[in-house]
Structure formats: C-alpha cells, structure tokens
Amino acid sequence: MNFILKIWRQKDRNSKGKFEEYKAIDISPDMSFLEMLDAINRDLAKQDAEVIAFDHDCREGICGSCGLFINGRAHGPQHGVTTCELRMRHFKDGGTIVVEPWRAKAFPVIKDLVVDRRAFERIIQAGGYISVDTGAAPEASSIPISKANAEEAMDAAACIGCGACVAVCKNSSAMLFMSAKISQLALLPQGHPERKIRVHRMVEQMDKDGFGHCSNTYACEMDCPKKISVTHIARMNREFIRAKIF
C-alpha cells in the first residue's frame, strides 16, 4: 500500500510548527500505524534528515504512550484501539493521511507529535490513590466486593491515560480520564475513606491545570481506545455532589 502523509512538524515547545508531506511507499496492510511511521523515519534517517518524533512504548495497547490525531479522529478511524494497534489496512490505498498531535492548552506540544501530558499525573497525584499501611498484603477475600462492582471498577481501571478524551473534546476537558479513576475507587471499599477529599482535590487540580468543563457531547467515549463509558462521569458528578452538599 502507498500513502501520502501530512505530518505536523515542530522543532520544540516554543517554535511554530507546520505540516510536512511524506510518502509512505510499499507499506504492508498488516503494519501498525507506528510501524508505518518507523518506515518513514528509517528513510529519513538514511537521508540524514531529522526523524519524526512520536511517543510510544509497549506497542500492544496498554501503556497509553502513543496517541495521534489521525484524519480528524483520536487514535484514527477504528473504534476501541490505540494508535499502535491501528492497522494500515483500515486506510484507503493511495490516500492522504493527516497526522497531528493532541491539541489542548493543558497538553503543550514538545516536539512534532509529542505532547506534554504531565497534567494527567498531577491530577492522579492530587487524589487518584488510596492510602494504605505498608506491610504484608492482607488476605484477599477478607473484604467482600460484589461481582457487579468489581466488574465496573475493573472497566474504569482499564483507562491507560493516553489523553484521547482530552484531544477529541471540544473543551479539552479531562473529565473522562479523571472520572475513570474516581469511579474505580468509589466502587471499591478501599476507596471509601478518602472519597470526599479525592473528588474535591482532583477536580480542583483539573481546573488548575487549564482543562475545560464537560459539556456532555460524549465525544470522549467515542474515541476512547479502552471504551471507558461516560457513566463514570455521571458517577464522578454524584461523588462531587455527595462531597460538597451532603
């Protein structure tokens, strides 16, 4: 397969970026999107040109490092996959593919397609944890948890923190990301002692980091590679009301 790629190039945080055109020739349909970028980078390296910078790590859809805005969608046109899991067979042979970094005030571009997502870490540090005594692990079945709650908490815990929700949100809101963690911990007994302070601190940190408000367009759910549901945002709102009013 052959493609024409329009890729965002930006030297560093402070420079003005622009789109550059590249040709991807003889690409196997089974290649992942990142492998296709590797192929372009290999050619660029041979020509002694600056390679395209993009984030990646595990390349099996669980680390949350990769994330590109491909042809107008976060992680490309396929539902429920990360950029590294996206195969080139889903694109039209000979077509043009526009590749952009996540765009949000809270995620400044560092270089080319790489953005600074440390704001997510600050949100987690603000309250996305439980405080436990160190020592030997307690007996696993000493705290009973219903199957339904365990399943739902697990679904929320599937969030890999890639930032697609922020990228696709018209307000660059981090609600889906934040609510996944709040919901996960609210569903489990271990999360209960700190539930009030958690939602208070995390929402405060999200606002401080310059993310927008949620206006319930539900675009985040559509482009989330882990299919995190917006019902977690509803639960987070409940947690917020409970913490502030009751």
Added chain:
Amino acid sequence: MYAFIQFYNSSVGKKLLVGLTGLLLISYLVIHLFGNLLIFRNDAGRAFDEYAEILPQVVVIRVIEVGLFLIFLFHIITAAYTWLVNKQAAGKQYKVWKKGQTSKLSSRTMLLSGSIVFIFLVIHMQQFWYTSRYEAGEHFSMYEVVRATLSEPVYGIFYLIAMFLLGFHLRHGFQSAFQTFGLRDKKFTPIIELVGAIFWLLIPLAFASMPFYFLLNF
C-alpha cells in the same frame, strides 16, 4: 458564601447550576403551554382573554415572574462564562477534525441555539408581556394581540424557527442536565430520554402549532 463561590468556581459546580436552572426554566414552559392552549377554544378567544386578565392579578405569578427573570440571568451568565473558560482551555487547531463522527450537532451548538432563543424571548416579552401589562386599555383583548402578531408572516416564521431551536437546545440540554446530576446510568437513561422527548419534541411542537394556526388563517 465562601463555600458557594468555591462551588461555583469549580468546573463541576458550574455545570450543576446551569443544569438545575435549565430544568427550572423548562418546568415553566409546561405551565405557560397549558394557559396558551386556551387559544384553541372555539369561543373567539374569550377564555384566553379572561385568563390573560387574571394572570397579573395573582401575587404568586408576580413572584414567579421575578424568580424566572433571575433564574434566566443566572443560567445565561453561567453558561456564557463556562463557554468562555472552555474556549480558553480548548486550544484546538486541528487541520482535520471529524466532529460529526463523535458528537451530535445539538451538543456542540448550545451557545448558539440558546442565544437565538434568548433573542426570541426578548422580542416575545416585548410583544406580549409588556403589551398586556403596560399598554392594556379599556377594550383590550390579548387574543387579538396574539392573533395579529402571529399571523404576521415575518414574526410567525421567526416564532417557528425559535421553537425549532428551543427543541434543538433541549434535545441536548435535558439529558445533559441529568448526566451532570449524576443520574444517567443504564437503568435511568431510557426514562430520561423518554421524558426528555416531551420537552424537546412535544412542547416546542405544541407552541409551534399556535403561529401555524394563525398563519394559515383558521
């Protein structure tokens, strides 16, 4: 007071207040609609005229009017403020952005649909509320004012467009408010969607039937 300011300043708090005020406003639509349906009585507008004459004499109505005005102001100012914060946070300069594939148009155009409905309301208040309160003479007939205004094509069509946009605004707004209150989940969503249809579809349609009725010269 400090707790309220803190609540208002948080992203979730503001949204909760916009949703709550929005629901209070649409609850008034129901009352308003039932009164207005008297227009369709086949008595040359007598029942409607009587209703319009009694309304300003009821103290509760006067109190509700002031309340509605304040709630309106709050809804609009808070929503506009939220929009501004979101614009600043967005930082979207995508070359290609397929918004239509991930969200509904109604959810992305709340400020626009709301603003046009607001302009409609200002005109609407001037034409009906102000006229009935301050320009009513000896032989005043509210039915005649309504008939004359709504049968005028420019205003009648503007009324229809406004009702379409009100429905469009509520298509998103109603269920969105319940999502913000944290009530949307697998169990409640179908009920919310069903009740929502009364507000975004039936009520605007019922209001729209009035200019239709007069435009077509019944």
